Amino acid sequence: MLAETHFIINNEQAMKQWFFIPIMLLAGIQASCQQKELFDMVAYTAPKGWQKSVKPGTLSFTKETPKGFCIITLYKGVEAGIDAQTNFDISWQSLMQETLGTGKATMQPGSTDNGWESRIGSAPFEKNGIKGAAILISSSKNGKLINISSMTNTDAFQKEMETFFGSLVLKGEATKANDLGPDNIQRKNTAAADKSTGKPELWMNRRIATSIYANPKTLDDLYLIYPNGDYFPNVPYEGLINVNRSFQPESWGKFTMQGNKGKFKNKYDEIAVTKKSDIQMEKDGYSYGFYKFLPVDGLRIEGAYTHVSSDWGKDPKLNYLSDPGCQFVIHFKKDGTFDDKGIFSTNKNNCIGGKGTYSIEDFTITFRYNDGRVVYRLFTAPPTRNPATYNEAYYIGHTAYYKKNNNLPYGGR
Incomplete structure (x- = not known):
């Protein structure tokens, strides 16, 4: 060039x-x-x-x-x-x-x-x-x-x-410049507004996407709902670490509830719902609805997890995941430590792993590697599942990680 x-x-x-x-x-x-x-x-x-x-x-x-x-x-x-x-x-x-x-x-x-x-x-x-x-x-x-x-x-x-x-x-240099709005023009910083809203709830909006070019498929959108009614429908894979009213401000809206009838409304969408329980809301006129993620604060995990397949430990073809070296596998211990074999690597020729400690709060898992790296990811159990008692799968980012079935001996370590 x-x-x-x-x-x-x-x-x-x-x-x-x-x-x-x-x-x-x-x-x-x-x-x-x-x-x-x-x-x-x-x-x-x-x-x-x-x-x-x-x-x-x-x-x-x-x-x-x-x-x-x-x-x-x-x-x-x-x-x-x-x-x-x-x-x-x-x-x-x-x-x-x-x-x-x-x-x-x-x-x-x-x-x-x-x-x-x-x-x-x-x-x-x-x-x-x-x-x-x-x-x-x-x-x-x-x-x-x-x-x-x-x-x-x-x-x-x-x-x-x-x-x-x-x-x-x-971004974040509030004393020198305010954050930018969707039109890329400077505006007042609203990050401090979230300090008074309290801890949000996290809900999954399951919907069907249709196209003339492909068969219908289900999609899951994650909604943050704050106690004051503010909601955000596009929770990033990094978790909640940087989410506030200055983050994608055009997407925020208001959730209102009267009795068992509620409504989500922002500049792009309006969704009417009916509350069926503390963990489920039906969308009026639709087959699927909203399903609540239960809190994960302070959770400790024990076991090996991979996003490759839910059959690890049952299907012998997946035994390679137990081999030493770079694998799309992470091992958690209840003492708060982890051993990442390469879950964030794009391929095995560029393996990025390591050991360290983890903590989980506000639906965000923080990986602190021994070499000084810090990685944040969204973290949940499947919706409506109690993460303290259900440990067969967790979501890290927007990706499902499945626990190894320990009926087969664990090799490679």
């Missing part, structure tokens, strides 16, 4: 010219009166005249001229450990060393601002005949990590870079 030789200049020149640019970000991510766009946890003002490229996990801006090139990339926020420097080191290795072949990063002064701990490093690179400088900014807060990288071989874009970095707003 950047193999044209007229882009090549001296590495040291690029490094010296560009070291100070990201300090703009660390020195103060200011609120801007301009309309902003939103990518994951970062609000920004797009640089004019730059080519924009959006992929599932990244947003990039590129500019090329006869003087050189510059690429700025924002990475989607991920779960990470609590140590900002460790988060930077891991990110530098995967994003810079393994991708561009850089050496170790030369660290610049970092900062802590409104809970975000930022670390910045840079190094020269040379790949496919291209020489330049690579810079990485890693910002960590509450187990979340945001990476922003840039690579260039010239100082020709200095002013544009300054303007772009100065426009960035990391």
Whole structure:
């Protein structure tokens, strides 16, 4: 993509010219009166005249001229450990060393601002005949990590870079900028409103989806219902850790109940229900209804679980799940520890597992790995089931994990 030789200049020149640019970000991510766009946890003002490229996990801006090139990339926020420097080191290795072949990063002064701990490093690179400088900014807060990288071989874009970095707003920096509404325009932060609403209930809305192109199928939407009637119909797989009225504000609505008759209403939908019991509401005119998830606070689990199949331990073809090494399996113990064999890995060639401790509260399980990583996931038993007495399956994220049937001997450990 950047193999044209007229882009090549001296590495040291690029490094010296560009070291100070990201300090703009660390020195103060200011609120801007301009309309902003939103990518994951970062609000920004797009640089004019730059080519924009959006992929599932990244947003990039590129500019090329006869003087050189510059690429700025924002990475989607991920779960990470609590140590900002460790988060930077891991990110530098995967994003810079393994991708561009850089050496170790030369660290610049970092900062802590409104809970975000930022670390910045840079190094020269040379790949496919291209020489330049690579810079990485890693910002960590509450187990979340945001990476922003840039690579260039010239100082020709200095002013544009300054303007772009100065426009960035990391979500949650309420003292500098309020959260963004669905129209990507700044508005009043409403996160504090949830502090007075109390613990929510979690319900499953089962419905039938129809299409002229496929057979009907059942879908399950998870609804949070707060004591004051506020409800949210799109509970994320990360759990409730960041859910408040500023999270997808356009989706929130009001649930009202008079006697045994109730109604869900937001800007997109209106659903009438009839309460049948404390754990079930029928939808008027429909076959399926709402089913309640029972609380899981403080739950402790014992056993091995996998999302591969509910027949593990019964079907000999699944015995491989008990083998050592990377498997889509997690072992829980009632002492609050776990051994993750790779349940969050996309494939066995890129296995991400580890041991640590877990805690469960507000339908969210927190995995704290011994290497410092912290992962949050939605956690429930099947709806209407008591999680203290039913342990055959749990939902982690939106995925069912089935307990191994221990009638067969457990191998591989």
